[in-house]
Amino acid sequence: MTTTSSQPNEPAGELLLRTMPMPADTSFNGDIFGGWIMSQMDIAGSILAKEVTRTRTATVAVESMQFIKPVKVGDVVCCYGRVLRIGTTSVTIMLEVWVRPILHSSADRFTTFKVTEAAFTYVSLDEQGNKQPITSTSRHP
Numbered sequence: 001m002t003t004t005s006s007q008p009n010e011p012a013g014e015l016l017l018r019t020m021p022m023p024a025d026t027s028f029n030g031d032i033f034g035g036w037i038m039s040q041m042d043i044a045g046s047i048l049a050k051e052v053t054r055t056r057t058a059t060v061a062v063e064s065m066q067f068i069k070p071v072k073v074g075d076v077v078c079c080y081g082r083v084l085r086i087g088t089t090s091v092t093i094m095l096e097v098w099v100r101p102i103l104h105s106s107a108d109r110f111t112t113f114k115v116t117e118a119a120f121t122y123v124s125l126d127e128q129g130n131k132q133p134i135t136s137t138s139r140h141p
């Protein structure tokens with residue numbers, strides 16, 4: 001999935017995770033490593049997936065991602081998510097990452113912008129780690 005160039009003003013979905021990258025999360029050029037952002041998205045998506053399935057889950061697929069803007073140390077990173085699809089054993093979550101650069105904004109106004117988005121798919125697992133049908137769904141698309 002590719003992102004559109006026109007930025008919506010508001011994130012879609014509910015706030016699942018809010019965090020702040022540290023210097024250890026930077027790549028060689030000083031910006032935050034893309035893998036760190038993907039990791040936060042995976043954690044955020046797994047929270048919503050577990051709320052849907054009420055079981056253990058495993059990430060089975062991530063659709064293609066595009067990083068729109070760099071993330072800096074000290075930025076507030078917010079992961080928003082919404083259920084796109086509930087299948088037989090899987091749930092697909094659309095995740096958006098928005099950043100509030102509190103150290104780089106003017107004193108009277110915080111800007112917020114989207115840095116990436118992707119659909120993450122999780123599979124419901126039983127105690128032995130085998131896929132199982134989703135039977136208990138507390139949330140629906």
Ligand SMILES: CC(C)(COP(=O)(O)OP(=O)(O)OC[C@H]1O[C@@H](n2cnc3c(N)ncnc32)[C@H](O)[C@@H]1OP(=O)(O)O)[C@@H](O)C(=O)NCCC(=O)NCCS
Nearest residue numbers: 058059060061062086087088089090091121123129130131
């Ligand atoms: C998750 C796992 C148990 C699924 O087993 P499987 O026999 O391959 O399962 P299936 O091919 O039947 O797929 C299971 C579900 O995932 C979905 N799925 C599988 N591959 C997918 C893909 N590339 N994109 C989207 N959905 C996918 C299937 O559509 C199916 O959903 P449904 O039951 O709702 O229709 C197995 O692939 C696994 O253990 N993977 C490793 C997971 C893991 O360790 N993740 C952490 C990161 S390493």
